[in-house]
Amino acid sequence: MSEQQEPLFDLTLTEDQQLMRETVSRFATSEMREKSRAADEAGEAPEGFYERALELGFNMVQIPEDLGGMGAERSPISNMLLAEDLAVGDMSLAIGALSALSFVNTVLDQGSEAQKKKWLPRFAEEDVHQATIAMMEPQARFDSTDLKTTAKKDGDGYVIDGVKAMVPVAASSEVMLVVATLDGEPAAFFVEAGASGLAIEKQDHMGLRPLELCTVKLEGVKVGADAKLGEKLDLVRMLDLGKIGISALAVGTCQAVLDYVKEYCNERVAFGEPITYRQSVAFMIADIAIELEGMRLLTYRAAARAEQGLDFHEHAYRAHLQAAEKGMKIGTDGVQLLGGHGFIREHMVELWYRNLRAIGILSGCVTV
């Protein structure tokens, strides 16, 4: 093009993004949705799931070429679309599949060159390497600006104490980034599996059951001088990238709800007609569509700003706020629309109800 077009308000995807979405959507249907119910009942991912997810190749895309990756530019938009599309299949499995990528994203974003060299190459390999981020804590009033987990200088390195909650795939992770307070400031530390003083226990929750959420106890866990991520952790940025990711999960899951109830309610007959002929049913579905699209656009905007290098703190905040509130409303309306059948574990809506309750709670586990 001879004339550079100025940036426009634009909702169209690039061709690459379109292709990626198609691939991911196929995967989300066959490898996730169809196995979602069984995985929920089993409380674990389907056999071989993470291997097959790895084949989609998203972990390696943004890893520099000299570390074995494809060296693509960091793209919060692409990462967000990935989270949305995987969540249409199953939110638990989506988080599990994105856990290592979130680790990679954070290291790319805030890690030192040495840390990138040390930690990233394995995620460009053909074998599954799991990693995770330990952000949340078990107290009811968890406050990311006032972490109870502490790190102290200890000789050359650090010693970490505290309890982390709802850490995805912790038991199978080779490494986790543990966020803690160091001298009153937040910092993140690489803690390797098997570290002395580290205890990981699977904990069941209302939903996200195949994700194997864990409680992670750290009692005097010692790490080296090079285990502190980057120079000074920008925790707000890390959490905001996480808010975008978590909002995208809500968008995907709510899309699944919308598609499901549209079909079900159009087919379900009561009082002699499909129940969608009743305004109370039809309007509830219309509202799902409206609020879903609203939260989607908020999420897209925050991601696009992040990608453009613009400030996106407020935008991620608002996206997550709406995703939590409207997402849960959509979750409960999904069950309501199926009536008694919605309460039965034969239909998917009850599973989405349980998973969507996590949106307002999760913090930092899926970063774009």
Add this chain to the structure above:
Amino acid sequence: MSEQQEPLFDLTLTEDQQLMRETVSRFATSEMREKSRAADEAGEAPEGFYERALELGFNMVQIPEDLGGMGAERSPISNMLLAEDLAVGDMSLAIGALSALSFVNTVLDQGSEAQKKKWLPRFAEEDVHQATIAMMEPQARFDSTDLKTTAKKDGDGYVIDGVKAMVPVAASSEVMLVVATLDGEPAAFFVEAGASGLAIEKQDHMGLRPLELCTVKLEGVKVGADAKLGEKLDLVRMLDLGKIGISALAVGTCQAVLDYVKEYCNERVAFGEPITYRQSVAFMIADIAIELEGMRLLTYRAAARAEQGLDFHEHAYRAHLQAAEKGMKIGTDGVQLLGGHGFIREHMVELWYRNLRAIGILSGCVTV
């Protein structure tokens, strides 16, 4: 009765209450509702309204016999029912008609014997004597626990400085109770009309236009030693009795909305049928009825507890919270149900919309 029946959960009115309600309801229709629109446009009460309201006699009922009244026991329930029934007619006029009674109630509740003797007899007379309570202040974050109006000891008496907002019928009141901070504690003072340093200005608002709400400025207003209400003001109790009164206004106004939209929507035809045949219309009306009844019962409960001498702080709080929230929802749904016609000042719903917005704002002006 030989056997004293133990107190039961009971929603029935006494015979006296029933008779009173019938009388008040007739008055509310003929003297209030029918003149409501004209009064709103004029920004003042109909000619002779306060005289006719006085004939209902409620001001004098609880004034001791030796002060010229009927000496009935203080009854927050009866006062609450009165507020509800008058508000069905018109909320502004109801507040105006109850302003002197609120003053009387507060003096009965917290005044010294001397103060009762001094201030109450005139309200048992046949002529209109207006009085009011100046509680609110003009700042956006008005906080009853942190009043900006101050009183200071000044010789034998006190000197008062500050600005009070939304004071009902202030310009025609012979006396007002001004709530202010004295040595860090709340206190109320009798301030007589015409006191030096007292400036009263009518201020227009979104609604409550016939009420003649005023801004009251006090610049070094001096009052005597006997002008401080009682020994130690129980401001929380005073405010709570006010919350009950204000919630009752919401109940009455919302009842007016419900009655109006039921009739209008059943008659209004669109798409070939009355619009109540549509679930979105019918369910909105059903919700009005449900939330209205909920707030009514909360209000009744708080009043009944006050009457029985039980603690009623939380109960009044919850009643007012629901009255503010659901009352405004009912106000806006009332307009919505009439569509474009609801926006026109030919129908009553727009007036109720404006008045109901005051419920969450008003404080202390109608105490039971």
Add this chain to the structure above:
Amino acid sequence: MINLELPPKLEAARQGSRGLAEQLFRPISRKYDKQEHDYPEELRVLGGPRKAKTAEQIKEEQALRELAKAQEAKDEGKVKNGNNVQGIVSVTEMCRGDVGLMLSVPGVGLGNAAISAVATPEQKARFGHCYASMAITEPSTGSDSANISTTAVLDGDEWVINGEKIFITAGERCDHVVVWATLDKSMGKAAIKSFVVPRDAPGCELVGLEDKLGLRASDTATIRFDNCRVPKDNILGSPEVDAKKGFGGVMQTFDNTRPTVAAMALGVARASLDLTTEILKKEGVKADYAKDMWHSSAIEAELYRMEAEWDAARLLTMKAAFMSDNKEPNSMEASMCKAKAGRMGNYVTLRCVELCQAMGYSETELLEKWARDSKILDIFEGTQQIQLLIVARRLLGLSSAQLK
């Protein structure tokens, strides 16, 4: 005389139910949420199979009823707090313990409510000791309870019942099922009657149990009736099809069961609110009503909102029960309280999980379970939408043909 406090005489009942909830239900709540489909053996102490009454017992009961009637006549015109108000209080307290376990107490089924509402004295004597579940819904009918396909045909001295019923609470554990069936589908609602069927009658077959989002301690069964025969006088109410009276007969139990379900929602939401308040208090959150809502913290304001919603729902429920106790028609109020309590329960329990964050979402506390249990309470015995339909029709004077 307006008074919205519990009478002292009900305080004892409340405390009793509370004790049951805290000592018997709560400790095994998580266990039977996990062990779905296992009968909570710990509940057997509450009943066990009751024996049929002897002639003497029936006589005694008759005498007691006469006495009660006499007292009632004496109390004519006086306000009453009877079984309905007491039921709300007890059910709320028990469900504060565990709603699924409350529904699993042996001998207390929704069918029992139907029997005591419409049975003849003779039938009450025969079926009063039963543990009866209620079978209304069919695979293809949800809210549309008038549109059922299960048939009952009189053949000599027996009714022959055919059809399939789903969503039968305690359908496995009960000893009798009250079944809705039509005598003649072409005659519509008026032809729908209810029948008492022994669970072990030939042709009454348990097809399966549902896996559910919540309420897992309680079994939800599918039962097929295949030429299932019951004696002629197992029909509840008249066998005549009276097109004028219509549906009233079978529907009138809803006036009692809907406030009961509302009470369940009150109990579950109360459990969530109490635990949340306790947890948050330990972390320094005081919701002590010291400041107006807009001068409070966001979390305090939300606690105030939830408490107000809860109390409004509770008072609406008490009102519906109070009307029933005092023989006032309460169909609209029964639906009003069910609508309000159903949505309140869902909102409160879900919000409590959110407010307690990881502690709310984890199985270490019961908050997450209550958020699963609460959902059905906005659905069964008529969804939110059905309740609004009923309220609107009564309020606006519309028929079911006008407001569909």
Add this chain to the structure above:
Amino acid sequence: MINLELPPKLEAARQGSRGLAEQLFRPISRKYDKQEHDYPEELRVLGGPRKAKTAEQIKEEQALRELAKAQEAKDEGKVKNGNNVQGIVSVTEMCRGDVGLMLSVPGVGLGNAAISAVATPEQKARFGHCYASMAITEPSTGSDSANISTTAVLDGDEWVINGEKIFITAGERCDHVVVWATLDKSMGKAAIKSFVVPRDAPGCELVGLEDKLGLRASDTATIRFDNCRVPKDNILGSPEVDAKKGFGGVMQTFDNTRPTVAAMALGVARASLDLTTEILKKEGVKADYAKDMWHSSAIEAELYRMEAEWDAARLLTMKAAFMSDNKEPNSMEASMCKAKAGRMGNYVTLRCVELCQAMGYSETELLEKWARDSKILDIFEGTQQIQLLIVARRLLGLSSAQLK
């Protein structure tokens, strides 16, 4: 390439509208709220009666259009931010000043939108300079815009129009009215056509002006057409009644006007939010997104909620306009944004009054006025309920006979 920021080229338009809003509208906002029915003389600087175009002007414009067309062909396949997106931005900013005054700017009527949407080039030349209002609603039809009784009968070379129209925005101030009338009521929607009627045509009579809750700066008229005659070619679109095409013709203007009304709601709500934030800031309330919502104060949390609702509504509106600019069918999205923005505007403006207490409720500030103005934006150009109906029908593939 996903980007949801305003392009720099629209920033200028935004600033221009903002200047107009702040310098011209805002200072006279209260005045014309008080002086209902008085024309805001201060607005005359913006237009005054436009003259009919000369043949030369028309030629020039034609040339410009050709040029634009050529550019468009060149840009084929490229994404556009055109009149619709720009309109949203401008209208939002102007209504942040005053929505009633925006609707009183001479020469810009809702009828103009209809003319530019469906008029022939010849008609555009004749009516393009008009100040046209839109007359759809009748006393007995509200949301049911298909059910109109005003008739148009062809008599020789003229249409004869009879009927009464209400709720005509700028009906007094305009110089032309676009009137919906039926050619044959028995043929239903397909027979409804729109006609351009000069306000001074004989038989076109102003019956009265409405006193309103808000939007008082803008006149809302009732006009009676009594054997009102207009030339044959004043009909917009084809005079044929095509039952297949049906209602589309007259209805398609809604796809453009609904996002415009959504933008009005955005503007009014933005005004409320900005002023409220400013007022509260002075009293120490900082809504700076420093803490998560449940760790904030109640008032901060509410500001966050309102901002999120506002932004969601804004993006939905931008999307609908963006689709229109890029020739994608947007009826559903137009209704979605109108539904969301309508309710958001009402919620936000009412809440802002509450949060600012006496200052919010008093006429000393404009907050109370905005809470009055906002209400109509959830009603006109189709109520909240009508929008949901349209969204639901499109989403579920239902006809208006199926989902009524």
